Amino acid sequence: MKRLIIDMDDVMADSTGQFIEIYEKEFGVRILREELNFKEEMEGFPTHHHEEIYNFTFRKNFFRTMKVNESSQEVVRRLNGKYELFIVSSAMEYPNSLNEKLDWLGEHFPFLNWKQFVFCGSKAVVYGDFMIDDMVRNLETFNGEKFLFTAPHNLQYNHFNRLNNWKEVEEKFL
Amino acid sequence: MKRLIIDMDDVMADSTGQFIEIYEKEFGVRILREELNFKEEMEGFPTHHHEEIYNFTFRKNFFRTMKVNESSQEVVRRLNGKYELFIVSSAMEYPNSLNEKLDWLGEHFPFLNWKQFVFCGSKAVVYGDFMIDDMVRNLETFNGEKFLFTAPHNLQYNHFNRLNNWKEVEEKFL
Numbered sequence: 218m219k220r221l222i223i224d225m226d227d228v229m230a231d232s233t234g235q236f237i238e239i240y241e242k243e244f245g246v247r248i249l250r251e252e253l254n255f256k257e258e259m260e261g262f263p264t265h266h267h268e269e270i271y272n273f274t275f276r277k278n279f280f281r282t283m284k285v286n287e288s289s290q291e292v293v294r295r296l297n298g299k300y301e302l303f304i305v306s307s308a309m310e311y312p313n314s315l316n317e318k319l320d321w322l323g324e325h326f327p328f329l330n331w332k333q334f335v336f337c338g339s340k341a342v343v344y345g346d347f348m349i350d351d352m353v354r355n356l357e358t359f360n361g362e363k364f365l366f367t368a369p370h371n372l373q374y375n376h377f378n379r380l381n382n383w384k385e386v387e388e389k390f391l
Numbered sequence: 392m393k394r395l396i397i398d399m400d401d402v403m404a405d406s407t408g409q410f411i412e413i414y415e416k417e418f419g420v421r422i423l424r425e426e427l428n429f430k431e432e433m434e435g436f437p438t439h440h441h442e443e444i445y446n447f448t449f450r451k452n453f454f455r456t457m458k459v460n461e462s463s464q465e466v467v468r469r470l471n472g473k474y475e476l477f478i479v480s481s482a483m484e485y486p487n488s489l490n491e492k493l494d495w496l497g498e499h500f501p502f503l504n505w506k507q508f509v510f511c512g513s514k515a516v517v518y519g520d521f522m523i524d525d526m527v528r529n530l531e532t533f534n535g536e537k538f539l540f541t542a543p544h545n546l547q548y549n550h551f552n553r554l555n556n557w558k559e560v561e562e563k564f565l
Contacts, residue, residue, distance in 0.1 A: 220516070305516070309508050309510075316490065319486055331484060333513070334483050334511070336509070336510045337509040338509070339507070342396070342477050342519065344517075
């Protein structure tokens with residue numbers, strides 16, 4: 218069975234949406250998703266708020282209340298069993314996120330087993346046949362076949378195969 | 392730089408000692424470390440207490456208050472920099488343990504960076520040149536060179552190279 222490694226933030230979970238929501242609550246301005254296109258993470262938000270925005274990630278429930286990306290549950294459920302599936306998330310930077318991510322997976326992906334979860338600092342240590350991730354740096358250290366999952370902050374990169382949404386994951390892997 | 396993967400429980404941390412301590416507090420009987428020799432985990436403790444003993448691992452501070460194994464700090468400090476070091480721990484089964492292990496590493500191994508930590512369910516997903524682990528099942532799925540770190544519960548296994556203590560890790564790797 219081929220091993221498929223899937224990222225959480227901005228792949229399974231709508232992190233970009235979470236930043237937009239909290240930013241609006243905090244500063245009264247709704248940033249459009251399109252305004253973030255082709256800009257590194259944060260760069261689409263006003264510069265003088267970058268520190269506050271980074272600190273959102275340390276707030277209680279930031280990771281726990283993220284929305285699930287469209288069709289990800291259904292497609293992950295079907296991938297599971299056809300592939301040796303691992304959910305690998307860079308969580309170590311945000312100590313709060315460890316249990317919140319575990320609970321989030323338990324709620325939204327209850328058919329996965331805890332043996333399939335990996336919370337790391339660097340993804341350089343994992344290996345597999347395929348990796349789906351929104352971060353170029355995670356794909357760069359991976360030895361298998363790499364797929365960049367489209368997010369506003371990665372539209373400027375064109376050196377990896379791209380999967381634009383979960384329907385495309387389905388078409389590619391199922 | 393060669394990648395070295397090191398386990399926490401019963402390698403860096405004295406988990407066996409923690410079980411013995413809590414068992415004595417709970418049941419008034421001091422089990423000697425030697426009584427656990429050559430027996431699978433738990434098997435050295437009275438059978439009618441196995442469920443309670445397993446439940447120790449879900450108690451607050453079980454992982455946070457473990458003692459550090461002798462010489463591990465000094466040797467890990469010297470290994471760090473000479474090897475690409477990752478601390479890989481099977482933590483996902485015990486949700487409490489995630490933050491406790493992170494805090495424990497921060498206290499006792501402050502010279503390590505969070506990028507070097509991996510909390511997983513299954514270690515089959517990590518790769519490297521060397522792995523030091525007390526669990527045969529973790530070594531079995533590893534593709535690099537494997538070293539069984541001696542613990543009472545693994546004395547009956549002889550199909551891996553063995554490191555009996557941190558002095559032997561030092562001699563082998565430094």
